[in-house]
Amino acid sequence: MYDIKPLEEEWKKYRRKKRRPYIVIAAFVLLAGAGLAALYYTKGIDQLFSKGTNSTSKTQHTSLVFIANKPLDRIEVAKPVHEESLKVSSEGISDEIVEDLPLANNKPIRKKPRVKMHIVTTEMPSAAKKAAKKENPHKKVHLNIKKVSASHAYKEVAARFRETQDPADSLFLARAYYKMGKYKKAEYWALQTNNVDSRNEESILLFAKAKVKRRHKNEAIRILSKYIQQTNSTEAKILLMKIKKGKV
Amino acid sequence: MKSRYESAKNVFIDSIDIDDYIELGTSVTAYKQLEHSIDKPLKMILLFGRPGTGKSILLNRIQQKLKYQKEIYYFDTPSISEKEFFHKLFKVLTGKDLPKNTEVNFSALVDFCKNLRGEREIIILLDEAQMYGPELMEKIRLLSDSRAVKFVVSLHKTENEDLIAKEHFQSRIWEVIELKNANKEDLTNYIHKKLLKKNLFETANSMKEKELKLIHKFTGGNFRECNKLLFTIFEICEYYDRHEPSKIHYDKIPKRIIEMAALKLGYINV
Ligand SMILES: Nc1ncnc2c1ncn2[C@@H]1O[C@H](COP(=O)(O)OP(=O)(O)OP(=O)(O)O)[C@@H](O)[C@H]1O
Numbered sequence: 001m002y003d004i005k006p007l008e009e010e011w012k013k014y015r016r017k018k019r020r021p022y023i024v025i026a027a028f029v030l031l032a033g034a035g036l037a038a039l040y041y042t043k044g045i046d047q048l049f050s051k052g053t054n055s056t057s058k059t060q061h062t063s064l065v066f067i068a069n070k071p072l073d074r075i076e077v078a079k080p081v082h083e084e085s086l087k088v089s090s091e092g093i094s095d096e097i098v099e100d101l102p103l104a105n106n107k108p109i110r111k112k113p114r115v116k117m118h119i120v121t122t123e124m125p126s127a128a129k130k131a132a133k134k135e136n137p138h139k140k141v142h143l144n145i146k147k148v149s150a151s152h153a154y155k156e157v158a159a160r161f162r163e164t165q166d167p168a169d170s171l172f173l174a175r176a177y178y179k180m181g182k183y184k185k186a187e188y189w190a191l192q193t194n195n196v197d198s199r200n201e202e203s204i205l206l207f208a209k210a211k212v213k214r215r216h217k218n219e220a221i222r223i224l225s226k227y228i229q230q231t232n233s234t235e236a237k238i239l240l241m242k243i244k245k246g247k248v
Numbered sequence: 249m250k251s252r253y254e255s256a257k258n259v260f261i262d263s264i265d266i267d268d269y270i271e272l273g274t275s276v277t278a279y280k281q282l283e284h285s286i287d288k289p290l291k292m293i294l295l296f297g298r299p300g301t302g303k304s305i306l307l308n309r310i311q312q313k314l315k316y317q318k319e320i321y322y323f324d325t326p327s328i329s330e331k332e333f334f335h336k337l338f339k340v341l342t343g344k345d346l347p348k349n350t351e352v353n354f355s356a357l358v359d360f361c362k363n364l365r366g367e368r369e370i371i372i373l374l375d376e377a378q379m380y381g382p383e384l385m386e387k388i389r390l391l392s393d394s395r396a397v398k399f400v401v402s403l404h405k406t407e408n409e410d411l412i413a414k415e416h417f418q419s420r421i422w423e424v425i426e427l428k429n430a431n432k433e434d435l436t437n438y439i440h441k442k443l444l445k446k447n448l449f450e451t452a453n454s455m456k457e458k459e460l461k462l463i464h465k466f467t468g469g470n471f472r473e474c475n476k477l478l479f480t481i482f483e484i485c486e487y488y489d490r491h492e493p494s495k496i497h498y499d500k501i502p503k504r505i506i507e508m509a510a511l512k513l514g515y516i517n518v
C-alpha cells in the first residue's frame with residue numbers, strides 16, 4: 001500500500017512553514033484596521049462619512065472577491081464596461097463539426113501555433129477582479145458558467161487544429177470519433193491528419209477502417225494497397241487482410 | 249476497479265516510445281533544424297542539451313520520419329567496446345553479420361567508406377555519445393571524412409562533457425543544435441497532449457493554468473522531471489481515489505497533491 005500518512009504530515013509542516021509570514025502580515029493588517037476603526041468611532045458618525053469613501057470601496061472589493069470564489073454555477077458580479085469579455089464563449093462552433101470545416105483544399109495557412117490550454121473553468125476569478133476594479137460597481141449582470149462537456153472539448157480540439165494544424169490533434173479526433181462509431185467524422189479527421197502529415201500511418205489505417213464501416217470496402221482496399229506499395233508497412237498488410245476477410 | 253488515475257500515471261512513465269512523440273514549439277524547431285542540417289554537406293552534426301530535454305526522442309523521431317527516403321540508422325546506448333561498435337557499423341554498411349572470430353580492420357573500413365562515396369549516403373544517429381571515448385570519437389570523425397557516412401552525435405551537457413564537446417567539436421566545422429528545457433506553454437502542451445493521446449480528457453481538463461504553472465516551477469520545464477512529477481501526482485491521486493475518495497475532486501488536481509509530490513521528489517522540503 002502507498003505510504004501516504006508520512007507524506008501528508010510532511011505536507012502539513014510545509015504548509016505551516018509557508019503560511020507563517022502571511023499570518024504575521026495578516027495579524028498586522030488586522031491590528032492596524034482595528035486601530036483605524038477605533039479612531040473613526042471616536043470621531044463620530046458624520047466625520048466617518050465625509051472621509052470614508054475609501055473605506056467603503058475597500059469593503060466592496062473584498063466582498064466581491066468572496067462571491068466570485070464560491071464554486072457556484074450562477075454567480076453575480078458587477079457589470080464591467082465590456083460585457084463580452086466575461087462570457088465563457090461556446091458559440092461559433094456548431095454541433096456538426098464536419099460540415100463546418102473548410103475543405104481539405106482550402107487549407108488555412110499554417111500559423112505559428114498559438115499555445116493555449118482549452119479549458120473552461122467553473123470559476124471566473126479574473127473576470128471578478130476586473131469587475132471589482134470598475135468605477136460603477138452597482139449594476140448587476142448574471143453570468144452563466146457551464147461545466148465543460150466532452151463534446152465541447154472535442155470542438156475545442158477541432159478549433160485548435162484549424163489554427164495550429166497539429167496532426168496530433170486531428171488524429172486524436174479521428175480516433176475518438178471512430179471509437180464512438182461516428183465513422184464519417186473519423187474519416188474526415190483521418191484525412192485531415194494525412195493532409196498535414198502524409199507519412200502518418202495511423203491516419204491511413206483509420207481512414208481505411210472508417211471507409212469499411214461506411215461500406216466503401218473497395219475504396220479502403222485500394223487505398224491500403226497503394227500505401228503498402230509505397231511503404232511495405234506490416235500493419236497495413238495485416239489490416240488489408242482483415243478487411244478482405246470481412247473482419248473489420 | 250481501475251482508477252482513472254492509474255492510466256494517467258502510466259502516461260508519464262519515462263520512455264522514448266516514438267508513438268508518443270509530441271509536436272511542441274521548441275521540438276519542431278529543433279526537428280526542422282536537424283532535418284535541414286542533415287541535408288547540408290556536413291560531416292557531423294552535434295545535438296546538445298541537458299539530460300531530459302528530449303534528445304533521444306528527437307533522434308528517434310527523425311529516424312522514423314526519414315527512413316523511407318534515406319539510409320538512416322539509430323544507435324542507442326553506446327556499445328560496450330569499440331569492437332562491438334564497429335561490428336554494428338559493419339552490419340549497417342554491408343548488411344551482413346561479421347563472420348565469427350573476426351574483427352573489423354579499421355583502415356579497411358575507411359577505404360570501404362571512401363568507395364561508397366557518391367553512391368550511398370548513410371546517416372548514423374549516435375545517442376549518448378558522451379559515453380564514447382576520445383579515441384573512438386576520433387575514428388568516427390575519420391569515417392565521416394569519407395563523406396559517405398554522416399554522423400549526428402547526441403551529447404548531454406554536464407560540465408565534464410562540456411570539455412569533450414570543446415575538444416572534439418569546436419576545432420572543426422560542426423553544426424550544433426541545442427535543445428533546451430521547455431517554456432510554460434510547451435510544457436502545458438506536452439502534458440495536455442500526452443493525456444489526450446490516451447483519451448484522458450477529463451484528467452487533462454483537471455490540470456488548469458495555475459496547477460501547470462506550479463508544475464513548471466517545480467520542474468524547470470525539464471521533460472524528464474515533469475514525467476517524474478506527474479507520475480507521482482497521479483500515484484497519489486490514485487491512492488486517494490481508491491482509499492479516501494473524499495480527498496479528491498475529478499475536476500481539479502488540488503495544489504496540495506502537487507506539493508506533496510514535489511515534497512516526495514525533493515523539489516521542495518520542510
Ligand atoms: N517532443 C516530445 N514528445 C514526447 N515526449 C517527449 C518530447 N520531448 C521529450 N519527451 C519525453 O521526455 C523524456 C526525456 O526525453 P529524452 O529521453 O529524449 O531526453 P534526453 O535529452 O535524451 O535525455 P538524456 O540526455 O538523459 O539521454 C522522455 O520520456 C521523452 O519521452
Ligand SMILES: [Mg+2]
Pocket residue numbers: 303304305375376
Ligand atoms: Mg537520451
